[in-house]
Amino acid sequence: MARQLVPLLCALFLAVGLVPAAPAAAHGGKIKLAVAGDGATGVTVQASYQDGHPVDNGVRLVLTATAEGGRTVGPLQLNPAGEGEGFYSTGPVLTPGPWQVTVTAPKPNPAEVRVVVQARAAQGAPPAPTPGAAGAPDPAGTTTWLWWVAGAAVALGATATVGALLVRTRRRA
DSSP, X not given: OHHHHHHHHHHHHHHHHXXXXXXXXXXXXXXXXXXXXXXXXXXXXXXXXXXXXXXXXXOOEEEXXXXXXXXXXXXXXXXXXXXXXXEEEOOSOSOSXXXXXEEEEOTTSOEEEEEEEEEOOOOOOOOOOXXXXXXXXXXXXXXXXXXXXXXXXXXXHHHHHHHHHHHHHHHHO
């Protein structure tokens, strides 16, 4: 009896382990769109289902934007960004200033969001300090002595450890 039960239990555990998780389509319905500026002249969108899970199968999002004076951008189709599931990004498409941005998603997951985004000119990294300027690192390497001190401390520690091991070995002999 036990010999027949073991293969049956193995097959049962294997079948349970291979049962797929609930399909992503189980979310279905409307999606939530969180739209914001990216800190420069782009727009980011986070798409999630009503239960908070990110949209993992990709959804077709379309962006249009209008600024003062009738300037428009779009319609642009947004592509998934590398930040994770449910994230979309436009890249630099706006000029600095306030924009009325609308992002829509078609059926089967309809959604539409309108927000005001304040686009700003992209900021670059501060210029590197010139040698000899106040607060600039000394090209001669004024911190080089720290490496010598650290190396000496490591050598001293290694010598002390080896010496202690030799004394301990001689006492046992």
